[in-house]
């Protein structure tokens with residue numbers, strides 16, 4: 244008897260058996276349904292967290308290195324205090340980096356500064372983030388322009404009164420009017436708008452990227468923040484060379500900042516990866532806890548299935564005897580009961596996926612981006628079938644090993 | 655060589671420290687084409703002997719050679735195949751699968767034999783027609799009379815064209831008229847050259863066979879041809 248026939252027969256027999264005991268089958272699956280609902284929701288939640296997080300940090304380029312005084316993740320306050328006392332990263336040092344680094348796509352210093360409000364005529368904005376940088380920023384930050392142009396190298400280094408503004412600022416100050424060529428007021432300075440960024444949305448739970456104004460780095464240091472510590476953005480341009488460039492950059496920075504051999508770095512090279520790594524740790528903890536809980540509920544469900552399969556085998560001892568008497572092999576009987584257990588669980592799994600789908604729909608009211616992907620569904624159904632096969636194995640094995648006379652004699 | 659060769663077959667059951675000797679050394683042989691009746695008082699070991707001949711049970715000691723093969727040397731799969739191809743069993747209580755139709759019950763041995771799905775239905779229908787049930791193909795056991803059920807069981811036993819038909823009190827649960835119908839089918843099978851072994855309590859049932867073996871206390875008490 245071929246394996247295909249065996250499966251077809253097994254499915255057919257288990258369908259008859261399930262139909263014959265419909266109520267019992269339904270009750271049996273309750274445990275499995277709960278377990279699979281848990282698995283499905285768990286996986287959906289993790290997937291959601293993952294994509295939400297990746298969306299949130301997508302403004303950081305995957306191949307951009309951020310040279311900063313501080314590390315993004317600091318595990319102790321003492322370390323943090325020590326970092327705060329580190330020597331600033333000066334514009335002179337930025338220049339040395341620019342000159343010293345070979346083969347990269349772009350190097351841009353950035354200095355951030357909060358500005359209370361921008362004004363144009365009688366319109367004004369609330370608090371905005373001002374970034375002083377150079378012409379390379381358009382490359383390193385990966386932003387696109389909706390209109391106008393970005394600053395040139397000469398403009399960046401020449402203390403020019405110009406700016407490129409985010410989509411929100413443009414909307415607030417100019418409404419439908421074109422901002423290009425207009426002068427806006429920031430503090431005591433009047434800056435000509437030469438470009439408008441494309442809309443980028445918000446990241447990290449609400450921080451708007453469209454509420455930014457970019458000005459030449461020289462303008463920043465002369466008029467807004469003298470003697471700042473820069474963050475240098477370095478766009479590698481080739482994800483294959485990130486590690487290599489990182490090492491080159493580190494050596495260069497150590498030389499520039501005159502760190503003796505063996506001395507500790509007094510700067511940090513941050514990367515999107517670091518965030519991803521941190522997040523990975525968190526999501527691993529969530530996953531472990533979650534799968535422990537779902538595993539437990541599946542285990543309980545599995546015990547229920549095992550129990551009912553033992554009952555089913557006992558009730559059908561006579562049938563097993565008859566089948567063996569007319570030539571069923573042990574394997575055939577084993578398969579029959581395994582398939583039956585798997586079928587019960589698959590049924591439970593399908594019900595569970597439908598329930599979970601409903602719950603996800605409800606969650607959508609609050610988290611519009613939540614969705615259940617087909618691979619979560621697939622995972623749920625595979626887990627369901629596996630639970631059936633595992634918990635059905637002992638009963639099926641008992642059925643398969645029965646001696647035909649003994650099975651036939653039972654009434 | 656004989657179709658069935660039993661040599662000093664013993665079958666013991668351990669029952670709470672006590673040993674029950676169901677068979678105490680049965681030696682006999684049966685040729686192809688024979689029609690044999692096995693008689694004896696209740697508890698004498700008739701069913702035990704039939705189960706051993708039908709490879710549903712294995713002897714505690716002694717050798718059984720079926721069709722030239724020593725049964726003791728076979729594994730579970732070989733025995734399943736022997737039961738499937740060489741032996742047809744008819745039980746006193748019919749032993750049909752109650753949830754399945756007559757056709758499905760008769761198809762089952764074909765499925766286990768690996769017969770193609772396209773041929774299965776036709777062969778099973780033909781087997782049912784042979785026992786006069788062409789019009790009951792889609793009926794389930796609980797929709798049939800005892801005689802009809804036993805005929806379904808007979809069709810199932812014969813569908814793989816076994817070398818031996820074993821029947822353990824096939825008419826025990828039937829009235830004499832329906833019992834006669836079954837026995838008439840047996841006569842026809844014998845006439846066609848089949849080997850039949852029938853356990854019975856009834857003298858007139860046994861008289862239709864050509865040889866009667868009487869069992870007493872797990873031993874062959876007499877073995878004679880029907881005159």
Ligand SMILES: Nc1ncnc2c1ncn2[C@@H]1O[C@H](COP(=O)(O)OP(=O)(O)OP(=O)(O)O)[C@@H](O)[C@H]1O
Pocket residue numbers: 652667668669674675676694695696697698699700701702703
């Ligand atoms: N599974 C078993 N466990 C213990 N003893 C058994 C078992 N099966 C049969 N016996 C014993 O073996 C002996 C023979 O039983 P068997 O069923 O072969 O008798 P029988 O000749 O078929 O009787 P009957 O005419 O009543 O069907 C009996 O004493 C019975 O109690």
Ligand SMILES: [Mg+2]
Pocket residue numbers: 700701702822
């Ligand atoms: Mg008996």
